[in-house]
Amino acid sequence: MPLWQIDIYPAENEVDREGLRTSEEIHELGLGDQVSVVFARGFLVQGELDAEQAQRVAQSLLSDAVTERTVVALAGQPPLNEPPTDSPDVRLVNVLPKPGVMDPVAASTIGAARDIGFDVESVRTIRKYWISGVDDPTFQHICRRALSNDSIEQVVIGPLELEQLNVGTAYEFSLVRVPIRQLSDSELETLSREGQLYLTLVEMQTIRDHFVGLDRDPTDIELESIAQTWSEHCSHKTLAGRIHYSGVGADGTPGGDERQYDNMLKETIFAATQAIRKRLGDEDWCVSVFKDNAGVVTFDENYHACFKVETHNHPSALEPYGGANTGIGGVIRDPMGTGLGAKPVCNTDVFCFAPPDTPADQLPPGVLHPRRVMKGVVAGVRDYGNRMGIPTVNGAVYFDKRYLGNPLVYAGNVGMIPVGMEEKRVHPNDLIVALGGRTGRDGIHGATFSSAELTSESESLSGGAVQIGNAITEKMVLDVLMQARDRGLYHAVTDCGAGGFSSAVGEMGEEVGAEVWLEKAPLKYDGLSYTEIWISEAQERMVLAVPREKWDELRELCQSEGVEAAVLGEFRPTGTLHLRYHGETVGEIDMRFLHDGRPPVIREAIYQPPQTTSLTLPEGNSAEENRETLLGILSSLNVASKHWVIRQYDHEVQGGSVVKPLVGPQCDGPGDAAVVRPLLESRRGLVISCGMNPHYGDFDTYHMAASAIDEALRNAVAVGADPEKIAILDNFCWGYTDRPETLGSLVRAAIACQDLAIALGTPFVSGKDSLNNEFSYLDADGDKQTISIPPSLLISAMGQIEDIALAVTMDAKESGNAVFLVGKTKDELGGSHFCLHHGLHGGDVPKVDAAQAKTTFAALHQTIRDRLVRSCHDLSEGGLAVAAAEMAMAGRLGMTLDLDAAAGSATENLATTGLLFSESNTRFLVEVLPEHADAFEKQLRDARVPVARVGTMTDTQELKATRSGETVLDLPVAAARQAWQKPLDW
Numbered sequence: 001m002p003l004w005q006i007d008i009y010p011a012e013n014e015v016d017r018e019g020l021r022t023s024e025e026i027h028e029l030g031l032g033d034q035v036s037v038v039f040a041r042g043f044l045v046q047g048e049l050d051a052e053q054a055q056r057v058a059q060s061l062l063s064d065a066v067t068e069r070t071v072v073a074l075a076g077q078p079p080l081n082e083p084p085t086d087s088p089d090v091r092l093v094n095v096l097p098k099p100g101v102m103d104p105v106a107a108s109t110i111g112a113a114r115d116i117g118f119d120v121e122s123v124r125t126i127r128k129y130w131i132s133g134v135d136d137p138t139f140q141h142i143c144r145r146a147l148s149n150d151s152i153e154q155v156v157i158g159p160l161e162l163e164q165l166n167v168g169t170a171y172e173f174s175l176v177r178v179p180i181r182q183l184s185d186s187e188l189e190t191l192s193r194e195g196q197l198y199l200t201l202v203e204m205q206t207i208r209d210h211f212v213g214l215d216r217d218p219t220d221i222e223l224e225s226i227a228q229t230w231s232e233h234c235s236h237k238t239l240a241g242r243i244h245y246s247g248v249g250a251d252g253t254p255g256g257d258e259r260q261y262d263n264m265l266k267e268t269i270f271a272a273t274q275a276i277r278k279r280l281g282d283e284d285w286c287v288s289v290f291k292d293n294a295g296v297v298t299f300d301e302n303y304h305a306c307f308k309v310e311t312h313n314h315p316s317a318l319e320p321y322g323g324a325n326t327g328i329g330g331v332i333r334d335p336m337g338t339g340l341g342a343k344p345v346c347n348t349d350v351f352c353f354a355p356p357d358t359p360a361d362q363l364p365p366g367v368l369h370p371r372r373v374m375k376g377v378v379a380g381v382r383d384y385g386n387r388m389g390i391p392t393v394n395g396a397v398y399f400d401k402r403y404l405g406n407p408l409v410y411a412g413n414v415g416m417i418p419v420g421m422e423e424k425r426v427h428p429n430d431l432i433v434a435l436g437g438r439t440g441r442d443g444i445h446g447a448t449f450s451s452a453e454l455t456s457e458s459e460s461l462s463g464g465a466v467q468i469g470n471a472i473t474e475k476m477v478l479d480v481l482m483q484a485r486d487r488g489l490y491h492a493v494t495d496c497g498a499g500g501f502s503s504a505v506g507e508m509g510e511e512v513g514a515e516v517w518l519e520k521a522p523l524k525y526d527g528l529s530y531t532e533i534w535i536s537e538a539q540e541r542m543v544l545a546v547p548r549e550k551w552d553e554l555r556e557l558c559q560s561e562g563v564e565a566a567v568l569g570e571f572r573p574t575g576t577l578h579l580r581y582h583g584e585t586v587g588e589i590d591m592r593f594l595h596d597g598r599p600p601v602i603r604e605a606i607y608q609p610p611q612t613t614s615l616t617l618p619e620g621n622s623a624e625e626n627r628e629t630l631l632g633i634l635s636s637l638n639v640a641s642k643h644w645v646i647r648q649y650d651h652e653v654q655g656g657s658v659v660k661p662l663v664g665p666q667c668d669g670p671g672d673a674a675v676v677r678p679l680l681e682s683r684r685g686l687v688i689s690c691g692m693n694p695h696y697g698d699f700d701t702y703h704m705a706a707s708a709i710d711e712a713l714r715n716a717v718a719v720g721a722d723p724e725k726i727a728i729l730d731n732f733c734w735g736y737t738d739r740p741e742t743l744g745s746l747v748r749a750a751i752a753c754q755d756l757a758i759a760l761g762t763p764f765v766s767g768k769d770s771l772n773n774e775f776s777y778l779d780a781d782g783d784k785q786t787i788s789i790p791p792s793l794l795i796s797a798m799g800q801i802e803d804i805a806l807a808v809t810m811d812a813k814e815s816g817n818a819v820f821l822v823g824k825t826k827d828e829l830g831g832s833h834f835c836l837h838h839g840l841h842g843g844d845v846p847k848v849d850a851a852q853a854k855t856t857f858a859a860l861h862q863t864i865r866d867r868l869v870r871s872c873h874d875l876s877e878g879g880l881a882v883a884a885a886e887m888a889m890a891g892r893l894g895m896t897l898d899l900d901a902a903a904g905s906a907t908e909n910l911a912t913t914g915l916l917f918s919e920s921n922t923r924f925l926v927e928v929l930p931e932h933a934d935a936f937e938k939q940l941r942d943a944r945v946p947v948a949r950v951g952t953m954t955d956t957q958e959l960k961a962t963r964s965g966e967t968v969l970d971l972p973v974a975a976a977r978q979a980w981q982k983p984l985d986w
Contacts, residue, residue: 001121003075003164004054006043007128008063009084022129026146029369030360034133035142038084042126043109044075044096046165048119057120061112075162087132093143094156095127101152102442102468102524102538122165145360145369151318152468170526175586176220180208197227206599221531221579221587228499228535229506230598232771238737239265239769241601245747247608254608261747268750269730269764272757279761285725286763288422293334293495294342294415295765296422297727299800300684304422306342307798308334309412309729311770316409320368320376322468326539328384328411329469333495335415336478337542339422341485341493342415344478345654345678347385348688349395350794351377351645352408352733355637356399364405364777364785373407380469381411382648387471388478391657392649393674394688398792399637400695405775405787408733410794414686416678421485424492426508428573430545432516433490434501435558435565436477437540439533440524442468473540480563481542489546489554496541501568502534504543506577510595513574518581520568530581545571603737607744609700615829615843621912626881626961626969629917631979632837633878634885639833640983643668658685658804659719664811668981669890672718672874673797675807685807687726687799689715695831697791699845701745705752705793706848710921712797713762713857714874718924720807720864721799723857728757729796730767735788737771745791753793759850760857762797808864810873812891812953817870818933819895819951821880822940823856823923824849825906827914833878834917846919852945853922859943860924868928868936875923881916881969883925884951885959885976894956894973899963905948912968916961927953 010016019039026035043062045054051072058070097103106123113120129147131139148155183191188204191197199207207226211218218226228234243264249256261267270290277284287304288296294308312327328347335342354370363369368376385392390413484490496504501521505514518530524538546554551567558565572578577594579587590597618625633639646661651674659675662668673689691711696704709728717723730753737743757764773789801807829835830843863869871891875883880902888895899915906915928936933949940947959976961969 001046001164002049003044003046003162004049005073005075005160006045006054006058006062007040007071008042008058008068009040009071011067011069014067022146025372026142028371029146031142031146032134032138036087036132038130040084040128042128044124044126044162044165045120046123047113047121053118057113057118061116062109075160084130090130090132091139092158093129093131093147094160095129095148095153096124096156098152098154102440102470104468104470104472107470108472124165146372149319149368152322171529173530173581173584175584177217178220178223179217180223181212181217183208195223197223199227199230200601202599203230206597210593210597219587221534222589224531224535225502225506225577225587225589226594228502229594231499233498234503235598236265236769237598237601238603238743238771239732239746241603243603243605243743243747245605245607245744247606247744247748264747264750268754269757269767272754273763273765275758276761276763286727286765288339289763289765292338294338295727295729296338296417297765297798299416300682302419303416303679304419305678305686305798306335306338306415306417307412307727307729307796308766309348309410309731309794309796310334310768311731311733312409312411313406313733313770313773316373316377316407317368317405320373320407321380324377324380324409324411325384325469327409328381329471329474329539330495330497331411331413332388332390332474333497333542335413335417336481337493337495338415339417340424340490341421341481342417343482344390344413344415345656346414346674346676346688347390347392348412348690348796349381349392350397350410350690350692351395352398352400352403352694352789352792354399354401354404354407358401358404364775364787366777367405367775370404370407377407377409378645378648384469384471386650388475389653391651391653393651393657393661393676394690395661396690396692397642397645398692398694400790402787402790406773406789408773408789408792410731412796414676414678414688414798426492426512426545426571427547428512428571429548430491430571431548431551431567432505432514432569432571433544433546433551433554433565434496434521434568435480435542435544436563437470437473437538438522438524438564439528439536439538439541441528441532441536442538469539476561476563477540477542480558480561484554484557487553489550489557490544491547492545494543496543498537500534500536500538501543505568506594508543508545509571509577510591512571513576513591514569514571515578516569516580518568518579518586520566522564522566530579530586534579603743604740605744605747606740607701607748610698612844613842615835615840617911617913618838621968623967623970626912626916627971629834629837630881630885630969630971631975633833633882634976635979635983636833636837637983639877639882639980641668641670641981642984643981644984644986656680659807659809663809664890665892669811670886672715672810673721675719675801675804677804683803683805685801685804687716687719687721687801689797689799691715691795691797692793693831694790694792695836696845697745699830701749701791702752703845703847704791705749706756707846707921708793708795709753709756709760709762710848710853711874711876712795713760713853714922714924716797716799717857717861718808718810718872718874720801720861722801723799723854723861724761726762726797726799727765728762730764731794731796732769733773733789733792733794734769734771735774749791749793756848756850760854806865808869808872810871810887810890812887812893812895812927813870815893815953815955816930817953818928818930818949819897819953820926820928820936821902821905821923821948821950822860822926822945823875823905824852824920824946825880825902825910825915825918825923826920827908827910828918828920829914832917832919834913846921848921855943856922856945859940859945863936863939866939868932868939869926870929871927873925875925876919879917879919880925881961885971885973887925887927888959888973889977889980894954894958895951895960896954897951897961897969899961899968901948901950905946912963916969
């Protein structure tokens, strides 16, 4: 069968933009200043095509006749490999997806070619680079670091010499048994590690003993099923296990807080929600919490709202685009698989990276450059959300050198589900139906891999754990699912995520039992074993429990929409998971052992915060010094504008975005939270925000967690959310929790979550943890080095606003308006951006007065409802100075500040530095019309909320602050904007 190679170049007089972009990226990575790159994209097309047909495919389907030119020939013929450059040292590099890696463009090409009548059997995409101007060692670095990713791609230097595409060979069945019963403890540990099961010795012993009792060895698929189900990723066994905690007491006494947990998560975060729901009684607005794929709360009389935030860290470390792409794709499926299915209405994302200017020669082996990671992650989230037509409306980006080996990728999705469809139940004899994408080798061992520590070898050992998504397929699945839900064609649904069919079917059939016919699963290509079919994490798949009498109608619906559906088995009331392949039993596991047989994890947790040290501030406090400090903070990566990221996302699609990520007349101010109108026929809105403070964890993880909750809530309140109805989600990303002190820092953060949630009346409705975020490698001396992420707790909040007309933005509105500082400023510069900028250590980390916070949020919300507020901005990174600069920048106005008035709402006689740069919690900068100023101030004072009239909006385009009659800050707003936008203005 002929194999045609199609190369596509820019047409004459068209710019080779991808070649220029690649040259720039190579230069940015420090891999070559004189390199020249010429680029072409290509396709290998195999099918019954003659030369004329191949040309038609190239010109009518694969290229743009106006801007591109094509070269078509049988694969391997010389004309395709001639360099389109006169350079004498040019070398050709071909980059192709590895066999078995999902290639969405190739899949779409096959479908489109067949639709117009061409007999195409298989397609592979190619990226072709002609590189010149570098020596051989640099060339090899460029191939590995800039042009390809070894996790998913193969590099061929020189001409391709292919005659046929390998599309898989038929699998020859052979039942594999693992002789576990006679293994010693050391052999069990070896099996766990080398088999990528990543189970503990006690767990391996439990499995061995179970099969000793059955008088047989497990099959490979049984062992894999147990490993997937018992993985940290799927079962959260550390945080839901037994923990003996010894921490610092309220008075600072080591060991003064000693607790024993049988299930730490249940007894802290879950317990907080239960206490709040009990207190609410008949007014309880939680619908479904911690029992489904997403948390569900009431919205109006017809719909509930649901929210889930996931992590996809380890895959994103290996393959940033694919990891983030499938991270957002997977979390979109969570609301789709909640209850009987929710419609996704918006996405969120939060990223943590090492600084993008990290020198390439300082990277440990096996680590991708942070700049490349950042660009790949953003592109992955962008492409999936935009292609599905779901707006990305809220998020954040954090930078710390400790994220070098383990970038963090949090992805969230909000969905709407009709009232009455929030529950699901599998019925005996329901059919097990797989809906959506086909199954391939992508994602093998994804769940167990995500539970392990990364090493410099992870890139080669765990490449199969990386998936590549196809957003168009998922959009088609969503459309079918919503129709099937409304027609009552299934009893239950869940997404096929971590662990693949093993987790989805295993969880759905836990209370009943299931028999699965693995050969019925639609495959991307031949050659998959029965075990690979079962544990593959190939994307865009849902699993449904379908009544037999509804199957024909569901199948016809799927066919009409071009979505593949297949019956994989049935839920049988046996209490057993029975796996069959062409009639042969390949696995049989008791559901009780699968879900309840895991031995409890018992851990020791110890926490003692670092000793507080005094903070010595720099001498001098002139206007010039404060201006330099403010410009430095504004241009720091954690504060600087993230417009390069935001502007790649479609945050307008679906037409419901009210307050967008960037606000103000020029849409370039940093919005505090998103406001979304999920039902266009209603004026009721959802408010989405987040809070995270990794630097505070270096001082005390209790106060880090408390500050994250306070930040998430004050961001939501700042745009108009009702503080009485805000649901929050926790996402713990931590290091290696087998160390008692590391686990202790996490438990202390969970205690803070419990305390703050109860005090604020803000229930947790869902969550996720990602542990063992550490990267190990051998240095030049052969010594093991480990990079552990800082304790990183993301708090995501979903609030509600009764009328979107009440929404407030942070951009200053009009000259002459009064400016108020709401909240109490304290001497809390520990972990602040002032200290980070000046390289200072010590001081007190910001703390939260929960009772005062609850009062402040309620009182400020009432002033917003009474339409007394023109703009509102929370004080966070950089404190008052940064908040004022951001409000002025966004509104294209100036502002004057009187720090004597600000000092009146401080806890003590703070120095000017403290007043300008303290990051104390529960504070807002509020703009009010002059005629409303007295009413605003009185309303807050009557509620016993600290408030001070500290300034005025001006039309001078200057930010000025005075104290005791002297100017202590004088900064042109244009200079502030330039400093803020420049660092990530890529």
